[in-house]
Amino acid sequence: MLSISSLSPPIFLPPTNTQQNPTLALLETCKSMDQLKQIHSQTIKTAQAINPIIQNSIIAFCCTHQTGDMLYARKLFDTIPQLNPFIWNTMLKGYSRIYCPKNGVLMYVEMLERDFKPDHYTFPFLMKGFTRDVALECGRELHGHVVKFGFDSNVFVQNALIHMYCLSGRIDMAHEIFDVNYARDVVTWNVMICGYNRVKKYDETIKLFGEMEKKGVLPSSVTFVSVLSACSKLKNLETGMRLHNYFKECKIEPNLILENAMIDMYASCGEMDVALGILKKMKKRDVISWTAVVTGFVNIGQVDLARKYFDNMPERDNVSWTAMIDGYLRLNRFKEVLALFREMQKAKIKPDGFTMVSILTACAHLGALELGEWINTYIEKNKVKNDVFVGNALIDMYFKCGNVEKAQRTYEQMPRMDKFTWTAMIVGFAINGLGEEALDMFSQMLNASVKPDEVTYTGVLCACAHTGKVDEGRKFFASMTTQHGIEPNVAHYGCMIDLLGRSGNLIEAHEFIKNMPMKPNSIIWGALLGACRVHKDKDMAEMAAKQILELEPNNGAVYVLLCNVYAACNKWENLREVRKMMMDRGIKKIPGCSLIEMNGVVHEFVAGDQSHPRSREVYSKLDEMREDLELAGYSPDTSEVFLDIGEEEKESALHQHSEKLAIAFGLISSGPRATLRIIKNLRMCVDCHRMAKLVSKVYDREVVVRDKTRFHHFRYGSCSCKDYW
């Protein structure tokens, strides 16, 4: 018996070029998956669905079109009895397009298992969608396959391979292939150049471009874009301008990307006039063009001008917002940082890791722990890429908001650490008075063979200064040069003066200043002056104050400190003289100001402040506190009040210090046992310090005060600084 099919005439396949086959013509104009599905069902009805050319075209649409659906492609793919290399390749291209490199690799494996040989299209398609991780995982093996299947002289495959090694950070392997590759074209150079940009070796980028010129390879516009980008990063205007002239000579048609790269290069080198000139002449501009201009103005500190361009941009994405936010951050305009971030949220633009780092940095400066916590939750909930930068910013934020536990927890969860992580931990412990922990971190860092830099050493010396580790401090100061070749800068000297002076070695501190290789600034003398206050050395204080006033005649803090010294030494006549000098010269004391964050709102109190809406309650709470605390042994310490007034008035002035107002406000506006976190612009005075200790005991509250230089954690009646500050 013969089967029906063998009796039937061969199925008539309609012509398969677009002119003659209406289905193929339809597919060519197809715009969406919906349309495609209609065409597909039509082909099933008309029995064209088994026409391999139609099948290929339908799958190709799913794999290549913007709206293409790879699940649909795969379903169709599975129904095809007779596969060919073309379809496999198209599928690989599809997975690359939607960035599913793992599916691509699985498909490639399946292809080999089913005895299809990869051709020279297979590898470029497959590798195009690779991520760093996949490239690391499969790179070597695929390289082997390329050799095994004999594509080591195909330029497309070789370029894809170099590209893949650059992606996984194996620039050495990439260069090796580049060097032995006899099939090189301009794209090979471009891939290699781009690889150096990716690992931030911009000098190498420019070097390679030079080699390319020497070899007489004509660069393409892509070459120019990459090399311009390197010039931008290096702020190498000379090479940038040479490139500008060069591609005019080459008669390369400028396109949007190239012009954007030009704007970026000039803007980054501070040549805003040229950058704006290019922007003006462009036929088409996009969000990148405008953002490059905004960044340019931010770079030269012209943040208000940057804002003008930002406000006039036809569209803004997260990069533009972050660039603008970063502008305010760099000028320490933190409130504007947060305000702009709120606007960004209103505009429904999703922040990413870069944005988070900027906002967290602002939170760290402002001590805005609640917002910082909110950002942390946001990162977790929205799966913002939690890389080492974000982690470092989180650690820094928690420490600078005085939350040591959360900082440590973040540190423990870091998937990867770098020099900045260690440094953030050391500095963080140091400013929170945890000297042992800071130094322990430092030795762990050295054990991990991470090289410390000058900031790391600032933290190390600061840890010694805040905890009175004089001998260790001297030792570290010496070792930074001898062991790590870091020349101490003025901040390191500042830490040493602080360390020596505060521990009572005033003469040695002064000697240290005399032997500094650079000119001591007001911070150096200020450290010595502060030490003179603690150790009641009137003569040296006068000398130090004189030095500062020569540098900064209007430095109000110096007068205040000098007054403090006189008050501490009972030199009332001298104190009056300085007071008079301040009046005559119109020098104002910087008013003490404390911030306390309550339910996401930052409340600000200055000394004697009555402007807060709950001011009356605050003052009556203060009176109540005074009674409670006196029962626990409090008596006012007026030794640091230098106003020429009666004892009772002194007590009253003391009573209204900004941190006391903030603590009282904190007590009436938070639940029992909630931690109070206060940020103060000046140093804490002895009396407020004593009172805060008692508050922590009497009201069973943790009080954290960040003053000008460090943290005080008050718990169970004592302070983390052990009264050494």
Added chain:
DNA sequence: CTAGGGTTAG
């Protein structure tokens, strides 16, 4: 005579 590589802003 079905398909292919590289690039820009924080």
